[in-house]
Structure formats: structure tokens, C-alpha cells
Amino acid sequence: MTLTEDPKDTQDAYVPSERRLERERFKRARARRATAIAALSTLVTGVALYLVVVGAPGWPRTKETFFDGRYAREALPKVLEGLWLNVRLLLVCGAAVLVLGMLIAIARTLRGPVFFPLRVLAAAYTDFFRGLPLIINLMIVVLGVPALRLQGVTVDPVLLGGTALTLTYSAYVAEVFRAGIESVHPSQRAAARSLGLTNRQALRYVVLPQAVRRQVPPLLNDLVSLQKDTGLVSIGGAVDAVRAADIIVGRSLNYTPYIVAGLVFVALTIPMTRFTDWVTARLDRRRTQGGTA
Amino acid sequence: MSEAPVLRMESVRKTFGSTVVLRDVDLEVAPHTVTALIGASGSGKSTLLRCANLLEEIDDGAIWLDGEEITDPRADQDAVRRRIGVVFQAYNLFPHMTVLENITLAPRRVHGVGRAEAEERARELLERLGLAAKAGEYPDRLSGGQQQRVAIVRALAVRPRLLLLDEITAALDPELVGEVLAVVRDLKDEGMTMVLATHEMGFARDVADQVCFLEGGVVLERGTAEQVFGDPQQERTRRFLRRIVEAGRL
Numbered sequence: 001m002t003l004t005e006d007p008k009d010t011q012d013a014y015v016p017s018e019r020r021l022e023r024e025r026f027k028r029a030r031a032r033r034a035t036a037i038a039a040l041s042t043l044v045t046g047v048a049l050y051l052v053v054v055g056a057p058g059w060p061r062t063k064e065t066f067f068d069g070r071y072a073r074e075a076l077p078k079v080l081e082g083l084w085l086n087v088r089l090l091l092v093c094g095a096a097v098l099v100l101g102m103l104i105a106i107a108r109t110l111r112g113p114v115f116f117p118l119r120v121l122a123a124a125y126t127d128f129f130r131g132l133p134l135i136i137n138l139m140i141v142v143l144g145v146p147a148l149r150l151q152g153v154t155v156d157p158v159l160l161g162g163t164a165l166t167l168t169y170s171a172y173v174a175e176v177f178r179a180g181i182e183s184v185h186p187s188q189r190a191a192a193r194s195l196g197l198t199n200r201q202a203l204r205y206v207v208l209p210q211a212v213r214r215q216v217p218p219l220l221n222d223l224v225s226l227q228k229d230t231g232l233v234s235i236g237g238a239v240d241a242v243r244a245a246d247i248i249v250g251r252s253l254n255y256t257p258y259i260v261a262g263l264v265f266v267a268l269t270i271p272m273t274r275f276t277d278w279v280t281a282r283l284d285r286r287r288t289q290g291g292t293a
Numbered sequence: 294m295s296e297a298p299v300l301r302m303e304s305v306r307k308t309f310g311s312t313v314v315l316r317d318v319d320l321e322v323a324p325h326t327v328t329a330l331i332g333a334s335g336s337g338k339s340t341l342l343r344c345a346n347l348l349e350e351i352d353d354g355a356i357w358l359d360g361e362e363i364t365d366p367r368a369d370q371d372a373v374r375r376r377i378g379v380v381f382q383a384y385n386l387f388p389h390m391t392v393l394e395n396i397t398l399a400p401r402r403v404h405g406v407g408r409a410e411a412e413e414r415a416r417e418l419l420e421r422l423g424l425a426a427k428a429g430e431y432p433d434r435l436s437g438g439q440q441q442r443v444a445i446v447r448a449l450a451v452r453p454r455l456l457l458l459d460e461i462t463a464a465l466d467p468e469l470v471g472e473v474l475a476v477v478r479d480l481k482d483e484g485m486t487m488v489l490a491t492h493e494m495g496f497a498r499d500v501a502d503q504v505c506f507l508e509g510g511v512v513l514e515r516g517t518a519e520q521v522f523g524d525p526q527q528e529r530t531r532r533f534l535r536r537i538v539e540a541g542r543l
Contacts, residue, residue: 190348191385195399196375196451205398209389 068256075248075257079264082244087268089162089230089240094223096166101173108174109181111199122174129171134229138164142236157236165233169226176218180211216283220276224269231265241265296324297360299455299486300345305354307340307510314340316510318354322455322503325484329491329501329518333533337510338490339382342457345488346377359454375403378448382460384440386432386447392419393428396447404451411450418446422476438469445476456480458489462496474500494537498522506530 053059107115107122129137141164146155154160184207192202234243241264245257300322307315315337322328330338343349345356347363347370356364363373387395396418397411406414419425422442432440441461448456458477462470474496480487481500491497497504497518504521506514514521514530525531 187381187383187385188387191379191381191387193371194346194348194374194377194379195447196371196403197399198371201402205402206387210387213389 064254066255066259068254071248071252071254071256072260075245075260078244078248079241079257079261082239082241082261083264083268085158085233085238085240086227086230086265089158089165089233090223090227093162093165093169093230094226096162097169097173097222097226098219100166100170102177104170104174105177105181106203108178109203126171126174129168130175132168134164134168135232135235137168138232138235140164141167142233157238158233161233161236161238165226165229169222169229172222173219176215176222177211179218180215181207183214184210213283217276217280220272220279224272224276227269227272228265231261298322298357299324299359300488301357302341302345303355303357305341305344305356306352307337307344307349308352314510315344315351318510318512320505320512322486322488324486326486326502327481327500328488328503328505329497330488330505330507331491331494331497331521331533332507336507338507339459340510341507342379342459342488342490345455346379346457347373371403375451376454378451378453378456380441380444380448380456380458380461382463384432384437384444384464386440386444388432391429391431392424392435392443395432395443396450399447399451415446415450418449419443421479422446436469437465438472441465441469441473442476445473445480449480454486456485456487458487458491460490460492462491462493494522494534506533508533 056062104122104125107118108126110119138161142157142160145153145160181203188206188210189202192206193199197205231240231242234240234246237243239247241261245261248257249255298321300320302318302320305315305318305320306313318337318341320328320341330341332338340349344351351364354364355362358373358376362368363370386392387398390398393412393415396415397406397408400406400411400414401408416425416428419428422445424439424442424446427435427439427443432443435443441464445461461477462473465473470493474493477487477489477496478500489497489501499518501518504516504518505512506521506525506527508529514525514527521530522534525534
């Protein structure tokens with residue numbers, strides 16, 4: 001106790017040894033060397049890539065059809081306008097998917113004979129919609145439902161497209177939630193039940209909070225994926241970013257607008273991905289340090 | 294045993310697949326007494342406790358809590374568990390809740406106690422166990438001994454009729470065992486009825502009114518601590534105790 005009481009004492013008494021200084025000099029030199037090698041390697045790779053692309057026999061023509069500045073400037077405002085639809089779809093479908101996915105996951109973990117049909121239904125749902133290609137699901141819903149000419153049922157391609165996205169993604173997210181629920185150790189449930197909590201209370205207060213926390217990274221991953229797939233509602237004719245580009249391409253026969261739309265999606269996805277990484281890192285840190293931050 | 298037993302087991306049988314874990318187990322626990330279950334790992338001590346709390350369903354026999362048969366399939370299992378506190382070997386605290394939230398969960402959600410009242414009672418118990426400063430911490434930040442004491446407080450917060458302690462010191466570093474056992478000793482002095490499975494023979498000898506030696510799912514020998522430790526009647530009890538002494542644990 002008394003030894004460490006005054007940190008100044010110990011600090012003043014310590015002089016780094018020659019051995020330590022020598023090691024640090026070596027480490028600094030090694031770091032400088034590594035940086036130099038990385039820079040050189042990047043330069044060489046970049047130049048090589050450039051030469052391959054630019055030196056390709058079709059490059060002048062490709063450049064004209066895919067990277068035309070005039071068409072890019074024309075497409076950008078239209079694409080951004082369309083993108084607003086993608087963003088709204090993401091927000092609404094994302095919320096619906098989280099709720100529906102959670103309900104399905106809970107239905108699959110319910111016990112007791114009363115819930116048998118619910119369990120089977122939930123299992124069948126996830127099996128079916130995880131297997132069904134999203135594009136086919138979209139076509140059936142967006143094109144098939146209006147064909148029925150049902151009274152009072154919307155034919156709006158945005159609403160129908162959103163419904164199809166929600167159907168497919170709920171199946172994925174339900175599995176993510178279910179994996180989370182099953183990853184909570186049975187002893188947690190045993191402890192909750194021992195305290196007199198009912199099965200439902202144990203799920204709500206003990207199992208689900210832990211399950212959801214663990215599943216944040218895969219959930220965000222699915223949301224990033226959903227964000228891109230909102231572009232698929234354009235097959236019903238809704239004017240989103242992809243469709244906006246499509247229209248200009250159809251008129252001009254120049255593919256630059258697709259590049260613009262693609263870049264805009266990437267730009268939208270990057271913050272989301274970074275956010276996912278940040279949340280994951282934060283969760284990991286908390287787990288390993290056992291911190292409360 | 295003059296008073297009606299808090300817990301009574303009769304001819305309890307429990308199997309896991311083809312393994313018989315408990316065979317014809319009888320047990321009576323009088324109010325305000327401590328019963329220690331001793332025996333090698335795998336002798337059925339923990340299973341016996343889990344059956345008493347209905348975490349495991351028994352195959353045959355019957356268990357009564359305060360004269361009411363709890364193994365009757367018509368019994369309300371949640372109501373039974375409300376009256377029994379359990380402390381586990383691995384603490385099983387809820388990692389996403391603070392110490393205070395861990396303790397007040399059951400009083401608030403199961404017993405309908407108001408938040409302020411539940412927290413007051415929790416703080417009072419924490420204070421008594423020397424954990425008042427830890428109320429806002431998450432379980433990960435506590436030592437094993439502190440976590441186990443919080444688990445005891447959590448079990449006590451609902452004022453259980455009976456407390457089951459399942460090898461509560463087995464996961465602790467030796468220097469932390471004492472602080473947890475001291476709490477159990479205090480509880481005994483306050484008249485808490487307890488059944489504990491333990492490897493701490495010295496402690497069992499000290500604190501238990503009744504000691505049961507289990508082997509192969511059978512209660513081979515039972516009696517007061519003096520009888521079982523001082524003058525064991527069964528050859529296998531003697532052999533078990535001799536091994537414990539050789540291992541320096543008695």
C-alpha cells in the first residue's frame with residue numbers, strides 16, 4: 001500500500017533502461033519500413049489496375065457508355081429523387097420486419113399444445129419465404145395481386161413491393177431472433193423460473209433482452225441488405241433510384257445513370273455498415289471488459 | 294421432528310434416459326433447520342434440489358411443500374416456485390440488469406410490489422450483506438463472491454419459505470468461500486429453512502441440523518452432523534469421508 005501511495009515516487013525513480021530504448025528504436029524503424037512497403041505496394045497495384053482497365057481494347061467505348069459526365073449530371077437529381085422512395089421503404093419495411101420477425105421467432109419458441117398450430121405456421125412461414133427467391137416473391141405480389149382485381153386491395157406497386165420485401169425479410173430476421181433466443185443459456189431461464197416468473201415473463205424480462213442485444217450485428221447486416229433490395233420494387237414500375245436511372249438509360253442508351261444509382265446506394269450503405277461495425281465493436285468491448293459503458 | 298415439515302419427499306425416483314439419478318429418496322426438512330446433502334459429484338444432490346423446485350419433473354414418488362403436494366400435475370408450478378428460493382453454483386445473475394434490477398425483478402413482476410418498496414427492501418438486504426455500494430453495478434463487475442451474495446439476496450428478496458443452495462461455493466476461489474458461507478450462517482441464525490448441496494464438509498458439519506449422504510442416487514446415510522461425520526454407520530460413508538479427509542477438505 002505505502003509503496004504505491006505516491007505515484008511521483010515510483011515515476012521519478014524509473015529511468016528507462018538502454019535495453020528498452022534500443023527495442024523502441026527498432027520498433028520505430030520497423031514501423032517506418034512497413035509503411036513504406038504498404039505505400040509502394042498500393043501504388044504498384046493501382047497503376048497495374050489502371051493500365052489493365054484503360055488498356056483494354058474496349059475501354060474508349062466503355063468509357064463513353066458507362067462514364068459519361070453529361071449523363072451523370074442529368075441523372076443525379078432524378079436518381080436522388082428516386083432514392084427518397086428507397087429510404088422511405090427502408091424505414092417502413094425495416095420497422096415492420098423487426099416487429100413481424102420478432103413475433104414469428106416468439107411463436108416458434110412457444111411451448112404448450114395450444115400453440116401447436118402457431119408453431120407449425122411460423123416454421124412453415126420461415127421455411128417458405130427464406131427459400132423463395134425475393135425477385136419471384138416480388139413478381140407474384142406486385143404483378144399477381146393486382147391481377148386478382150380484388151375490391152379494396154391496393155394495386156400500388158410501392159405498397160405491394162414493400163409488402164413482398166417485408167414478407168421475405170421477416171423470415172430472415174425471425175431466424176436471427178430465434179438464434180438469439182436459443183443462444184441464451186438455459187440456466188438463465190432456470191434462474192428466472194426459480195424466482196417464480198412465468199414462462200412468458202422469463203422470456204420478456206430475461207431471455208429477449210439478452211437475445212436482442214447479442215443479435216444487433218446480424219440484424220443491422222440484414223437491414224443493410226434490405227436497403228439495397230428496396231431497389232427491386234422498381235420491377236412493378238415504382239420510380240425509385242434504380243427505375244429513375246432506367247428511364248434515362250431507356251431514352252439515351254447510355255448506361256452512366258446505372259453507375260450513378262449504384263454509387264448512390266453504396267454511399268447510403270456505407271454509413272450503415274460503419275454503424276454496424278461500431279455497434280459490434282462496442283458490444284465486444286463491453287463483453288470482454290465487463291464494462292457498463 | 295415435532296413441527297410439520299416444510300419439505301417432504303417420499304420415494305422420489307428420477308431418471309435421465311436409462312440412468313437412474315434418484316432412487317427411492319425420502320427426505321423431511323423441519324422448519325428453521327438446515328439440511329446438508331453431501332456425496333461425490335454425480336451422486337444426485339443437485340438433481341434432488343432441482344426436483345424440489347420443479348425444475349426437473351420426477352418419475353415417481355411425491356414431494357410436499359408445507360403439506361401441499363407440489364408434484365401433483367394439477368399444482369400451480371409458478372406458485373410453488375414463488376415460495377422457494379434457489380441459489381445456483383454458477384450464480385446465474387441476469388447480466389443485462391444491474392444488481393438492483395436483478396433483485397427487484399421478481400418482487401415487482403411476480404409479487405406485484407411497488408418499485409420504491411422493492412428497491413428499499415433490496416437495498417436493506419444489500420446493506421446487510423455488505424454490498425450496498427454495488428447496487429448500480431452490473432454483475433460482470435463483481436467478484437465471484439460478491440455475485441454469489443447478490444444471488445442470495447435475489448433469492449431472499451421474495452421472502453421464500455425455503456431456500457435451496459446448490460453447491461454455491463463450488464465455483465469460487467478459496468479466499469471468497471468464507472464470505473458466502475458467513476451469509477448462510479447468518480441466515481440459519483435468523484431461522485431460514487435451507488437445503489444445501491455442498492462439498493464444504495467442515496461447513497456442513499458446522500451448520501447442518503441434518504446431514505444426508507447420497508451415493509448413486511440413494512440416501513445411504515442420514516442423521517445429525519455428529520452422527521454422520523463422527524460415527525458413520527455405513528462402510529461407504531466412511532470411505533467417502535476418509536477420501537475427503539485425505540484431500541484435506543475436512
